[in-house]
Amino acid sequence: MSVRMPPVDQAVLDRRAQIVAALRQIVPGEGVIAAEREMRPFESDGLPAYKQLPMVVVLPETTGQVAEVLRYCHANGIKVVPRGAGTSLSGGALPLADGVLLGMAKFNRVREIDFDNRVAVVEPGVTNLAVTKAVEHEGFYYAPDPSSQIACTIGGNIAENSGGVHCLKYGMTTNNVLGCEIVLMTGEILRLGGKHLDAGGYDLLGVVTGSEGLLGVVTEITVRILKKPETARAVLVGFTTSEDAGECVGRIIGAGIIPGGMEMMDAPAIHAVEEFVHAGYPLDVEALLIVEVDGPQAEVDDLIGRVEKIAQDCRSTVCKVSQSEEERLLFWAGRKAAFPAVGRISPDYYCVDGTIPRGQLPLVLRRMRELSEHYGLRVANVFHAGDGNLHPLILYDANVPGELDKTEEFGAEILKLCVEVGGVLTGEHGVGVEKRDLMPTMFSQIDLDAQQRIKCAFDDKGLLNPGKVFPQLQRCAELGRMHISGGKLPFPDIPRF
């Protein structure tokens, strides 16, 4: 795999020993890793096709250390790549050969739980699931639930604005974060937000969320926690066409029902999952929906009845309502194991992540089948149906020469298709290095420049996680220049009063 990364700064590499020593002054003991063998585990993230050993790995434990490391790197022109658990599927945490990999794993404490205000204050290296674990004894939970929640960190979640199967009803990370402490590349420590709602000025927290580690290193996060719904039930609904399934999704929402989760799988995904998990999925359908409604028992029972009726009207061939908590979890176990299940039927798989307006689903699936034939690669689809977020899994074999390249090309074609039908390049996995060079299919250079100027406002030397998100890193001085030139413009022909 080759992707153009920022040119390596040989002058920095030449000073490696000196830099390592300076970093050891800041983070003593085992917090600085410079031996090649010990750096191996950090050479890639959840997108293993891309690999790069960093210059050095630093594992700070305090905000002060983070600030000093960044200040030192800023002063010495050294690039820095933040890393949480390394589960990014877009190469967001891919190291740079001449860069410091700043691992946040030691920031793993839950600092405060405040049930009265319904917030938890956590360090960025705390895993997503650990937040829920820390509050569930009082019946609370943290709503965004990426499938990687056992491993991925809240810091990574902020950086990627991660979602999960429940974000249709409860929102993505950005809707569930109230505040953070962030260290800028200069070493400056800022607090954004807190336990209160909304910013008093610009919503900087809002733009930091989803900024893929390019704006600052997050060292503390305040998240909103919610009381668990009284109960939840799920329905499995099978259809002979994806059109019918798509119609069912639209009608459920049209009826004013916002399910806790609404997931779809196509036949290849259903088969792979059923073989692996034995969740009781029907094998004679083309599309399977899992619709979960949560709330008080009376409401859930009522809504399940409505969903069943809608499913029938949409020509469902199977409709099975969970009769117990075990059964509900079993329905989900299948969906949640979709990636590993597909991993079992193919030497390798590549997960694509685009969003489309839901109504375009049949068209997109049809075109995807054509592409699949064209490239000679199989695809299994799992789909956050409620919000139009597609995850086609392309099956390939990395040992077959050229197949990975073909796979990537196929993935790119799918994403372009998403944009073409009114959707976007990434719904939750981020741009990273993976989709970086596709950004111009969605944004003009002017749009991208506007985004990069925000990067400049936070990190004027472009040292934090460069090579990600933007196809071309422009110099801030150049971006700052105004291009309206040549004397005064006459007043345009616009109505005046």
Add this chain to the structure above:
Amino acid sequence: MADIVKPRDAKDVEDAVRFAVSNETALEVVGAGTKRGIGRPLQTDMTLDLSGLSGIVLYEPEELVLTAQAGTPLAVIEEAVRAANQELAFEPIDYAPLFGGAAGGGTIGGVIAANLSGPRRIRQGAARDHFLGAKGVTGRGDAVKTGGRVVKNVTGYDLCKLIAGSWGTLAALTEVTIKVLPCAETETTVVVHDLDDKTAMRAMAAAMGSSFDVSGAAHLPDHIAAHFDGLPEEGASTCLRVEGFAVSVKHRRETLAALLAPFGRVSFVEAESSRALWRSIRDARPFAHGQGLKRPLWRISTEPMRGADLADLIPPSAQMFYDWAGGLVWVGMPVEEEPDAAAIRSAVAAIGGHATLVRAPVAARAANDVFPPQEAGLAALSKRVKDSFDPNGVLNPGRMWAGI
């Protein structure tokens, strides 16, 4: 004052901003102008009136999405979505009556630029959480787009968040895309009577910490409760709203009432009256009529359990009530013309959060910070963000802070 230009389309807006940049002309950006009184007084040469950019571009109820030109009246949008039994779930406040204007006058661009919300903020978020995409013209005269028309989107920086709540200081919006949601089938408000402020905070925390999906939690103290609509009786009222399908509302109002009974006497406000009640809470009604109109008005966002501590820290003759389970405090100051910023700022510094001077005479808004003062690092970053969009300061210059 300055003359008014009224663009007919996005291209006109681009031309107008480019003209302003090249001629060093400061623009006041307005939709319908209902929130003109909010912010530091502007010294601009020309008004950019965006109300000519009007009309719904796309509305797909099943996709829960609506795109409209930025100057489209909110009333037009609300009518369109109501016809499909949907709504703007973030329940935007109508500021106009607080400035003596008629209700129902704002534009969707203004709703976004001011990041409006209402009582449902605690459950459904603010405008920022429903704002999916935009087109606009930055202070560089660049026509830019950001976001998209789908809810799940992490492609590039989320500039929508920056634009929401930027009060027209970063870009003149020309088109916005928002998420809409189904209307609740019905609603009921559970009222607990005669609680003091601190007990009310605890009662609201208990309700919010339950699984009953409370979508509004306000405490209206004794001195002010009579100004709100729909309440069954006078006296302090702590109001908890449940919305949704009828079977569910019925169940939740009963269980919630049982949960709250230990705090005080409980009664119910039903559907239509409940809607009227929450409208009056949303719009800070006590300060939108009669003598209330004369009070300088503060809007304070803090951590919910600290809300009631404010009451001890501000002048006793101020009037106040609490929304967002205590996290939003509206304070009407006793002396006309005198917002007493020092008292409010020090009170808020003590409890955390931030205060905005929503309403005060021009002189007072020139003499005091209107938006919360920021510590140096944050102020410098905000200025860099402003400069990145609008380096020459042509869009609402100085509305939020000096230079921003």
